[in-house]
Amino acid sequence: MRKEAERAIALCRAIATCSEEPGRITRRYLAEPVHAVHALLRARMAALGMSVRVDAVGNLRGVWMGRPAHAKRLLLGSHIDTVPDAGAFDGVLGVALALEFVEIARKEKLAVNIEVVAFSEEEGVRFGVPFLGSRAIAGKFDVELLALRGTDGVSVEEAIRNFGLRPEEIAQADSHPELDGFFEVHIEQGPVLESEDLSIAVVESIVGQTRGEMRFAGTANHAGTTPMRLRHDAMTAAAEWMLAVEKFVIEAKGLVATTGKIEVEPNAGNVIAGRVGVTLDLRAAQDESRVEALKALIGIGYEIGKRRGVSVEWHSKLDQSAVPMDERLTALLGASLEACGYPDRVMTSGAGHDAMVLAARTPTAMLFLRSPGGVSHHPGENVRVEDVEAALHVGKDFLRRFSSAIR
Numbered sequence: 114m115r116k117e118a119e120r121a122i123a124l125c126r127a128i129a130t131c132s133e134e135p136g137r138i139t140r141r142y143l144a145e146p147v148h149a150v151h152a153l154l155r156a157r158m159a160a161l162g163m164s165v166r167v168d169a170v171g172n173l174r175g176v177w178m179g180r181p182a183h184a185k186r187l188l189l190g191s192h193i194d195t196v197p198d199a200g201a202f203d204g205v206l207g208v209a210l211a212l213e214f215v216e217i218a219r220k221e222k223l224a225v226n227i228e229v230v231a232f233s234e235e236e237g238v239r240f241g242v243p244f245l246g247s248r249a250i251a252g253k254f255d256v257e258l259l260a261l262r263g264t265d266g267v268s269v270e271e272a273i274r275n276f277g278l279r280p281e282e283i284a285q286a287d288s289h290p291e292l293d294g295f296f297e298v299h300i301e302q303g304p305v306l307e308s309e310d311l312s313i314a315v316v317e318s319i320v321g322q323t324r325g326e327m328r329f330a331g332t333a334n335h336a337g338t339t340p341m342r343l344r345h346d347a348m349t350a351a352a353e354w355m356l357a358v359e360k361f362v363i364e365a366k367g368l369v370a371t372t373g374k375i376e377v378e379p380n381a382g383n384v385i386a387g388r389v390g391v392t393l394d395l396r397a398a399q400d401e402s403r404v405e406a407l408k409a410l411i412g413i414g415y416e417i418g419k420r421r422g423v424s425v426e427w428h429s430k431l432d433q434s435a436v437p438m439d440e441r442l443t444a445l446l447g448a449s450l451e452a453c454g455y456p457d458r459v460m461t462s463g464a465g466h467d468a469m470v471l472a473a474r475t476p477t478a479m480l481f482l483r484s485p486g487g488v489s490h491h492p493g494e495n496v497r498v499e500d501v502e503a504a505l506h507v508g509k510d511f512l513r514r515f516s517s518a519i520r
């Protein structure tokens with residue numbers, strides 16, 4: 114599969130030249146260079162004998178019929194928008210590989226219909242809301258989103274019209290009734306597979322997350338005249354809690370927590386801190402363990418505050434459940450890894466993906482590829498050709514299993 118892998122990588126490199134900024138890869142939702150990306154993908158889809166259309170949110174969709182027209186279909190793909198100053202592979206590789214899977218299905222005469230989708234929006238850069246493309250296909254595009262305005266003053270509705278599309282047709286983008294499943298291949302965007310020297314892994318779920326702020330209120334006072342035993346220092350209470358969070362999460366396993374931002378009042382070198390707010394971002398594949406951990410971490414905060422004479426309050430900002438991938442499709446994918454001689458490594462995605470939106474509407478499976486150096490959302494983002502080959506071998510086996518499973 115070396116030839117196919119190299120062709121997929123070359124397509125990613127070609128798409129990377131379609132950018133809003135010279136010398137950097139930046140391609141926001143429905144920006145001008147997206148027309149050029151569509152032209153590249155359309156040419157390839159036409160050569161594969163696919164029928165191509167762009168739906169009303171700008172998803173480019175090509176259909177290849179390996180079975181009679183009334184049969185259901187497997188959706189394959191990922192997103193083609195990027196963060197500012199991005200790499201060439203986040204999202205785009207999933208689209209390039211989807212086209213290789215059509216190539217394979219055609220050659221092998223597999224009894225399956227495939228729809229390849231290049232989602233127009235996943236990153237949430239232009240309008241601050243992610244998954245505009247996949248929401249439409251999953252039938253979850255709230256029409257109120259059309260009124261959102263980006264920093265350039267243009268609304269979602271205007272962006273869609275400017276691109277030559279009709280927002281009033283968004284409801285027709287929902288292809289759920291025709292779908293038998295969705296399969297997304299994506300780079301890991303983290304260091305786990307590299308640290309284990311593995312090419313690929315099956316994604317079993319996408320993490321749930323809690324975000325909020327722990328607020329510590331003590332007594333601001335003079336740094337020179339207040340004896341240590343008479344202090345109610347909000348800063349040291351917050352610091353003790355931050356270290357306790359780290360220790361708890363390391364010992365609990367299956368969780369990651371980040372206390373990434375603090376706000377301090379009065380924030381002066383010669384004043385004991387009176388108020389400190391510390392953010393907490395807590396993620397886990399299991400909602401139950403995340404909810405339990407949060408309860409425990411809040412309790413630890415109260416205990417620290419009580420001992421130090423500092424009041425403590427938790428303010429929740431986000432509570433989002435984990436999204437499991439489909440059990441049956443995930444098992445098929447795991448069997449494909451083993452059949453192709455790869456360890457059936459199962460992992461959790463710590464970041465959101467289109468697959469988490471589609472999972473609410475159709476059985477969904479996801480495959481991760483090693484990210485060299487764990488680098489992503491950065492021009493240094495890369496893939497190894499042998500890992501792309503591994504994804505192609507496994508994807509081919511998966512397509513075969515899928516086509517016989519739905520007969």
Ligand SMILES: [Zn+2]
Pocket residue numbers: 192203204235299
């Ligand atoms: Zn992505």
